[in-house]
Amino acid sequence: DSGVTQTPKHLITATGQRVTLRCSPRSGDLSVYWYQQSLDQGLQFLIQYYNGEERAKGNILERFSAQQFPDLHSELNLSSLELGDSALYFCASSVGQGASTEAFFGQGTRLTVV
Amino acid sequence: GESVGLHLPTLSVQEGDNSIINCAYSNSASDYFIWYKQESGKGPQFIIDIRSNMDKRQGQRVTVLLNKTVKHLSLQIAATQPGDSAVYFCAENMWGSSNTGKLIFGQGTTLQVKP
Numbered sequence: 001d002s003g004v005t006q007t008p009k010h011l012i013t014a015t016g017q018r019v020t021l022r023c024s025p026r027s028g029d030l031s032v033y034w035y036q037q038s039l040d041q042g043l044q045f046l047i048q049y050y051n052g053e054e055r056a057k058g059n060i061l062e063r064f065s066a067q068q069f070p071d072l073h074s075e076l077n078l079s080s081l082e083l084g085d086s087a088l089y090f091c092a093s094s095v096g097q098g099a100s101t102e103a104f105f106g107q108g109t110r111l112t113v114v
Numbered sequence: 115g116e117s118v119g120l121h122l123p124t125l126s127v128q129e130g131d132n133s134i135i136n137c138a139y140s141n142s143a144s145d146y147f148i149w150y151k152q153e154s155g156k157g158p159q160f161i162i163d164i165r166s167n168m169d170k171r172q173g174q175r176v177t178v179l180l181n182k183t184v185k186h187l188s189l190q191i192a193a194t195q196p197g198d199s200a201v202y203f204c205a206e207n208m209w210g211s212s213n214t215g216k217l218i219f220g221q222g223t224t225l226q227v228k229p
Binding site: 002033055058094104105107 | 155156
């Protein structure tokens with residue numbers, strides 16, 4: 001157990017809908033990262049928050065947004081869902097803001113868009 | 115675009131043998147590299163890391179080698195065990211220039227250990 005908690009584990013929803021994925025980082029970790037894992041794109045970095053502030057942004061679609069709350073948990077919002085958004089979404093956390101500190105991954109949320 | 119590529123999609127080894135998983139990275143500015151292991155149904159798990167000022171780093175049964183000249187990274191697993199069966203990813207970070215934790219992952223190599 002990495003100490004990073006993601007909910008829900010599985011999510012099935014229809015095209016055009018909106019979903020929210022939740023991540024609780026390890027105790028004491030200030031950085032939260034979101035990654036998308038699909039069969040054709042592999043693991044892709046979406047966004048990083050550090051202590052409530054956006055720190056880095058990857059190829060995150062405009063339909064996607066995220067935030068980190070004062071208690072350091074994070075949410076990833078996916079809207080106007082398309083079939084191609086079906087993927088595993090991972091959250092990771094680390095103590096510092098850089099990769100110099102080991103990032104621990106959660107078990108992921110499997111999103112299926114039908 | 116950004117990419118960290120892996121040389122082989124699947125590696126099959128006999129239990130007890132040594133395994134070598136290779137990775138080619140494309141960005142010369144990358145200065146931090148990590149190997150992750152992902153078992154079925156789980157998130158990536160940190161194995162070992164190395165900074166660009168090093169050529170070699172050893173852990174428990176694992177060794178990472180970095181060749182910056184040819185932008186090549188390898189993971190060596192000694193005495194491979196059935197529990198080592200998983201997908202292995204290399205990842206790179208440009209800490210010195212980006213000052214962020216953004217990781218660029220390779221496509222992954224599946225390691226199969228035959229009993």
